[in-house]
Amino acid sequence: MSTVASDPILRQLSRPAVPALTVVGMATLMAYGDGFLLTSLQGATGAIELSSGPFVHWLRDSSLLLPVFALAVLGALALARRRFGQVLRSPKRVVGAALLVAVAGSLVGLAAIVASSAWNYHLQVEQIQLRHATHDTQTEQAQTVTHVHDPAACTGTCAETRRQTLAAHVRAVGYAVPVVLATNVVLVGWVVAVRGGRIDVRADRSAT
């Protein structure tokens, strides 16, 4: 009786259509690595409401981002397959494929950071307007303030505070670009190294 383990045909047929280990390994490392930066940036420039319990935030956000990173890795591998062929025979091609994966992951990571910054900025603008309404007006007015959404009401120091908040986020994103890219290059490179300098890019079951 042949088993999956002993029969090379069955073994081939039982292989997943995607290089799961490669995808999962790289996506996981990049998701949690970039997630660390995302959470740390939020601690540095993010909204006050989101500042507590960063470890839980990191676990949650990174886990939510994991499928997106997996898709990005898959996409990068598909691109690498098209560009370099089914089998990466030279170190140059391995490096090329690894860079593609790192760049794809970085795009996802940066998109997440930009989205996070935008959400944090949105929350901060509400906070700024509320603060200026409560701190800078008479109490009777302040007591009636719940939320101020009218951007036109935010002028002078309020507008300047808003501008500086935005500037802080822009600086943070600018800081994140090279850091995310470098992080992902290192993480993908480490996975490639652990796998002995190879990346499995094949998606077809007949590949040998």
Added chain:
Amino acid sequence: MPENRAMPQSPTDEGGMSRRALLRVGAGGAAFLGFYGAHSLVVPSLARRGLLSPDGIFGAASSAIADGLYREDLPTSPLILYPFTDPLPIPKALAPVPKSVYSAWAKPPGPGVGQQNSSGTERHQIWPTQLGLPDPIVYKLDLLLRTHQFTTSNVLPIDALGQPAVSFDSSSKRFPAGVQRNLPDSTIYGFNGTFPGPRINVEYGRPVLVRFDNHLHENPLGLDRQDFGSPDWSFLTHLHNGHTAPESDGNPHYAMRYGPKAKGYAPGMSVDNLYLNYPAGGDDREKQTFFWFHDHRMDHTGSNVYKGLVGIYPLYDPKNKLDAGDERYGYRLPGVRTNNPDGSFDVAYDVPLVFYDCRLDDGVTVHQDAHDLEFPLAGNPRQHPEWWGKTFFKHMPNHGFVGDIMTVNGTAFPVMEVKRRKYRLRFLDASVSRVYELALMSSTQGPKSAVSLGLVGTELEGQWRIPDGEQCMRMTQIATDGGLLPAPIPRDSLELWPAKRREVIVDFTRYQDGTPTTKGDVVYLTNIMKMPDGRMWTNSSRSVPDPAYKVPLLKIVIGDKAPDNSVIRQSLRALPPLPAGWRNLLPGRTIFEVNRGSIGGEIEWLINGKEFDPINVATGLLNPAGATPLAQQKKNSFNLWEIRNGGGGWVHPFHLHEEEHRTVMRNGKDVTTPEPGHPDDRSKEDLAALDPGESVIVYRGFRDFVGPYVAHCHNLVHEDHAMMFGWEIVP
């Protein structure tokens, strides 16, 4: 791996077996090195900063990123070339205003409606006669725009590397590097125009009313106000930590909702703060010994205090002459009292020492922070060569603000001649962020400038060192910020956090080894805590001592012998007892956690995830009883409050207004029997000194008054950036 084993073997693969192995070994080695490096380097650093926790790691990373994102440049002050030549100023007691004078004021003080401040909207909640006390003694303090000189010594402008630097005059004329200069006077806001402000010596049972009159809009000397201090020149004054009704307590949210209905009292306005000098609950065991009054204006407390709005308020207890400033009676604490004809009294050998650190402008550091819009005349961001040598301040919410010149009673490196006898020294930290650790040291070779020792950067802070300094005397601690201790504590050194007070007796007749002192001997009061920024120390006795960090603050010269009737007693004032069932309050305690966020292009500080809300009473975090109680207490009730430092690598001196507390638990451990690291836990305090990641549970009362109060971090940069919450006492 199966799929790779199926691949045709190529020469590359054959030859690559060793390469693959090498890569795998390399990857494993890198991972190992990463973990090893983290364990040996990062972990101790995180642990020292209280960040060795899952959240703490993110706090450390966020801090590191914030350092790169928020520009917070500080100048290097010019080097004071001839330290320890200016005498220590010891303020004399301020004279009260005679009744014949204040009765003739257009708006005389009194208990009626509208008599509490010039806006005519408030009255004093409790007038002294309601407590059987006499009418108050009246003082008047004008808030004035004036100047202050920190030293008469020549200075040498230097840069962060200790190298001679250029300097400027008030017209921005440039002086080449290496030219010695005299410092220009700094512009201050001062109570009666002085820094530190006046000393009001008071007694329990004799209430005091202080009329604070805002003249900050007047500029008779034509001074440049620079770019710090409350931009609208308003003020509030808090008597720290008087048992005081809300309208006299300087609570910013009280001022916003009642009183002036603004962040502070505007120029031209006045307020009568009534200090009853009445212990909480009328309990003599609640009596305190040393207050200070300082500005508390919303969002600009730090800059107003730094600009000079500081005064001192020693309290004496005439009951049975226990602590009446007369060493022949009662607790026999050092002090020889003189009653002055003007109604004030002075106490010799009882010396307040106010520590305050500052930075002087180097003329080339760019002034830039999120508050620049409030000072349009300054035209920031830009350099201000015309302000060279004057005090420099910018809000530094990310790093905190520390100066590189540490002054005592407003003078840099002063000298005090003492008699050969015992003294009562009252320490007060009036700094924005700096924590000190003070020790008494002798030095054979004397002070050396940090520059001459080859030090650079933050190592220049303090300017002078005594490299051969050795502890030569011990201090006997007799009081904390909550008043006299139940029993004195011998100390080699003691920490002094912002706003904290510590009182000690020092016997200048002998050294700690028993050797008698002789006339002309020199002892240095020395700071041995290295704190390069406003976050926390890097070195101190109870963390990692730096034997090279000994910054002399005050030179003490032993003089002639003098009569001494004081005695160091084995017991002082008993503590109010904790109720036997205090632990029953633990599940329902009110919990506050301090943390940080960001807004407006700078770091903001928050409590329970929220900025200071001047309208609403704060809500505690979920407690073990499953409740999130409001910070609202019934009058004359007691409760446990927990204050947690949420981490991030900062220390927080957390101040609770209205009544003193007693720390009963620290990091979950019962400390009603104090631990070695906190020997004066067995005392009352108004400020919980929170190490990184630390939590304390305090037992406190809410007596005598009703109304809104605040609690806040007394790192004034944190306070000004929303780290405050409102609470209230209800009938």
